Amino acid sequence: MLNRLNLSSSHTLSKTLRRNILVITLGSLLLLTACGGSDSSIDEEVVEDIIAEIPTDTSTEITDTDFVATDWTEETHSKNVDPNFEEVFDDNQVKRLDFVVTEERWQSMLDDMTATYGEFGQRSNNNGLIDSDENPIFVPADVYYQDTQWYRVGIRFKGNSSLQSSWQAGILKLSFKLDFDEFEDDYPQIDNQRFYGFKKFSLKNNFDDESLLREKVASDVFKKAGLAVSNTGFYTLYVDHGNGPEYFGLYTLVEEIDDTLIETQFTSDDGNLYKPEDGGANFAEGSFNEENFEKKTNEDDEDWSDIIALFDALHDDTATTAPATWRENLEAVFDVDGFLKYLAVNGIIQNWDTYGRMTHNYYLYNNPETSKLTWIPWDNNEALQEGKQGGALNLDFSNLDSSNWPLIAKLYADDVYKTRYNDYVLAVIGDSFNTNSMQAAYDSYSALIEPYATTEISGYSYLESSNDFYNAVEQLNQHAQSRAEAVEAYLNSQ
Template sequence: MKYFKDLIPYIFILLIIFSCSSKAATEIEEEEEEEEIVVVVDDTDFDPIDWTDATHSKSADPNFDEVFEDNTVKRLDFVISEENWQNMLDDMTSLYGTFGVGSGPGGGSTFSDEDPIFVPGQVFYEGIEWYKVGLRFKGNSSLQSSWQSGILKLSFKLDFDEFEDDYPQINNQRFYGFKKLSLKNNYDDSSMLREKVATDVFRNAGLAASHTAFYTLYVDHGDGPQYFGLYTLVEEVDDTVTETQFSSDEGNLYKPDGDAASFASGTFDEDEYVKKNNEDDADFTDVQSLLSIINDGSRTTDPATWRANLDAIFDTEVFLKYLAVNGIVQNWDTYGRMTHNYFLYNNPDTNKLTWIPWDNNEALQTGKMGGALSLNFSGLSSSQWPLIGYMYQDDVYKEKYDAYLEEVINDAFNETTIQELYTSYAALIEEFATSEVSGYTFLNSSSSFQSAVSTLKSHATSRKNAVDAYLN
């Protein structure tokens, strides 16, 4: 027993050494796991022989007729080197865990606030090549869910001069006047129509919103072109929407994300009012004023003054029409339920913050994630979502909102017109949607496509009935 007591100090020292060694080994492993993925930049000596002013130059005006044609399905091809494709997959693994493994133990994080990496790749369209285009995966929960479900039909972000510093030949490269585009994968949408139709409705209602179009995508990452499926190409707000749908694109453009995006009292945070331009200008007084005024006590003590102050800095007419459209198409994945998926643009013509809708793939359905807000916003916490709650409680604004509901249901979302649009678009895309292959599709079967289209048509009827019941 005496000998054991004599050994205790030595045993204690050995335990400390073992613990430190284990910790050091763990730190080394973590450092190895966190090793930066290096994007391969090669083949810098090339001649962009397909380059023309109309197709590639920054001097060309955006060609909407070419890029966003409604009544056809066009094709895009990506060519990505085998090494860079592996880099993209490795990066996704670091962000979301092992491909095909759900969240939880061994399944990676539930959300990543980092964007996937850009890699240079070739884009081909109608036999023309665009060179060393920045390509990356895009999305948040939809990207994570697709990845962890083992579906490689992922959304892409395209930036045509992302790598111009590495490849001077592509300085200010554009795609028919567009610098950036989103290629949406129609996540969890068996009809593959929701993103396009919902955005069409916003635009047809006279609101600033992105152009959209249907495209098939093929990706060659070393083994020849692989059909990735039917996508919806979406115009980027911070590229050409503000440039072409306003007189100037020099006003502050925000993409709020986080608590501050609710505009609830006490939530102001410059970091969450994410500026998409004018980043070097530290002036956030426009969004700060909106938050202050919408929550000001004069709303109940002097409503006329409150409305005048709000109208001076916020385009309330646009917002109320947006509310009407969004309520009719039923998009739950935006303001009122989620603190993201919209832009605010300080229109230089009016000096008013103007609402721009974004990301409509979850629209045109009932019940998912608890469903969209009701037309009368019952159950909404006005203090949590004051832009809706406080404006709807005001008799003047409510009257305007009601008038926009009636206008939209009789025009931009007219039941007969929308159902005919569904029929037309479905006939256009059916062969491309139902020919998607396993591992690159959200369709359970080809019959689920037509079933989803029928559901959309029934939804149009139900929304007509809902608006009639509300107004009457």
């Protein structure tokens, strides 16, 4: 009698192929019976088992879960290694990433965007921004870097106004979020998968930046000034969603705050990390709302007492009645020096899309070593220019509305803090934003990325011609000089 067949454990056969084999096998058994073979009696139980094996749903041709992670090594894919910053964030190279995603999954990403923001390449009816609290969907994709494969990496589109503006303008050079073990529950082979020790990244599209340098350079300046900030690097991106690799353009890879930054730039990553947004994120008196301070760590611990303590200290009456006591209480819960240094850097480089103009694009981390909330800048593609919507803040905050932006206005109104801020302004313009060093950085970086920036493809670029790139770089050089003059004028007025 024929041996029983067990095809259900096959790792390489599609459902359709398995079905065909089973049908053929059943047919062969029936043929043997009809021909009166030496053993023509067929075990009915065997036949029933074979019939049960025939799939009724043959829509999936490939068993997506059946693969072997052959490129996996401890150094490249494991969680058990320190993040390799030299490999991933190399200031002297433009590196390449490739995404390979099935046509169906890519289409699901586009369909999700259409459902949220309308048809690709069409403006909304009111020409305004659509308010959506939902992030775009994640799908699994394979990521390739230097001939090495990372498996079923979660990728999704990312961004707020920049994402919608690009989509409606018909530009497919969209920013991405990458999470290397997003789908580990579906694919046990990628449990705790990492990219040289990193779990996730933002891949920024340099939206509305014809120089393609601002995100990178702003991060460099903050870092040189001694502030906690994401590491960044230049990457080209190619996406294969069914028709071979397509050049999506030059991107900036950005380290995620809630991944390796708090782990490597602080003594511990056990503290509360917040991503403030909207409403009370301006720290106006009485405006605290838990929803405006989303927790990125310790999410299950419903305790916002450190943020509340900052609100209370900031708005205490001792700010005017007993300034020394006010400063002591504020510095017990908030890294004031770090914030004043941030204000100096942010004011000199100019960045309108952050606190002082907008209630977003910063993080707060409760440093376990000091128990103080520390300010961390984020999303700097709009920096290094005067800016939009009223432009960047002046270096002099005397006329800033203290009811809307008290964290700046109240500190600047205090003579001790104002003097400390002015000292940081002088230090930054003499070192981390020194005109000569900035112009040298612009020359070096622009030469590095020029071949990739000037060959971006229409529909995947914010450049209309290569001249846009060269003109934008020249504007950055002029900006560096003008900011030195602005600092000089400001300090002379004090």
